Amino acid sequence: MVVPIPHRRSFVGKLRTSILKRRLRLLRWLGRQLGRPDDVAFTCHYFGAKFSVRRGDLISEEIAINRFEWRDIALMLAACKEYSPKVFIDVGANIGLYSCILGKAKVVPEVVAFEPDRKNFAYLLDNIECNGLSNIVRLYPCAVGAKRSAASLVAGPADNSGLSRVDLAGAGEYDVEVVALDDELDIRDSTITIKIDVEGHELEVLAGAVRLFSCNSGYAEIEGQGDDRAAEITDLMGSYGWHFVDRYRLNLGFERRV
Numbered sequence: 001m002v003v004p005i006p007h008r009r010s011f012v013g014k015l016r017t018s019i020l021k022r023r024l025r026l027l028r029w030l031g032r033q034l035g036r037p038d039d040v041a042f043t044c045h046y047f048g049a050k051f052s053v054r055r056g057d058l059i060s061e062e063i064a065i066n067r068f069e070w071r072d073i074a075l076m077l078a079a080c081k082e083y084s085p086k087v088f089i090d091v092g093a094n095i096g097l098y099s100c101i102l103g104k105a106k107v108v109p110e111v112v113a114f115e116p117d118r119k120n121f122a123y124l125l126d127n128i129e130c131n132g133l134s135n136i137v138r139l140y141p142c143a144v145g146a147k148r149s150a151a152s153l154v155a156g157p158a159d160n161s162g163l164s165r166v167d168l169a170g171a172g173e174y175d176v177e178v179v180a181l182d183d184e185l186d187i188r189d190s191t192i193t194i195k196i197d198v199e200g201h202e203l204e205v206l207a208g209a210v211r212l213f214s215c216n217s218g219y220a221e222i223e224g225q226g227d228d229r230a231a232e233i234t235d236l237m238g239s240y241g242w243h244f245v246d247r248y249r250l251n252l253g254f255e256r257r258v
Contacts, residue, residue: 079219080107180208213240
């Protein structure tokens with residue numbers, strides 16, 4: 001079983017974040033003095049991986065100061081070391097935070113990442129390439145759901161790229177392809193790690209991954225917004241043979257051993 005990690009960060013971690021935050025503020029001030037736009041891209045490092053991020057975006061800046069989902073990432077790294085998975089599946093990969101960190105740490109031999117937002121996917125592609133991971137990562141510029149279909153993408157606001165979401169009614173800004181994990185990944189009797197972060201679309205993703213979860217073991221991190229949604233996700237994962245092990249803020253942790 002993956003041992004839970006304390007919620008509180010270490011003094012050294014907090015100190016590093018404080019220093020990086022001051023550096024980020026200085027870069028923002030210098031950029032404005034030079035007349036550069038607030039969303040200009042810059043490079044940072046987090047958990048040993050390199051990232052191209054942009055100023056003014058919440059997730060980017062949290063990565064830059066080494067604070068974004070630090071506990072969840074540490075748990076996923078620990079799970080990969082515990083289970084030695086054959087593949088890491090990143091559903092809602094955003095700019096590739098988990099994919100790059102796990103790939104760079106060499107705790108997974110293969111990564112499969114799905115991201116439907118065009119702007120996020122461009123950063124995802126850049127980050128995979130700049131970390132030298134193109135040979136182990138498969139990228140899908142599409143959404144994941146219960147079955148193959150079409151939907152539209154509602155892009156997140158300029159200051160939070162993580163809020164992009166799929167609209168099945170077609171009321172978004174542009175069309176995106178939707179695929180089911182069971183249709184794209186024929187993995188059986190193996191060990192996997194998976195992260196699902198799809199802004200309220202989690203049950204649809206799980207409905208299209210019955211075989212994936214029922215036929216494999218490992219560790220899963222799934223976002224669940226609110227107690228009711230968390231309970232629904234837990235019940236469904238339980239029906240696949242996966243046991244709830246941890247909850248921190250929005251993220252739920254599940255394990256399955258065979």
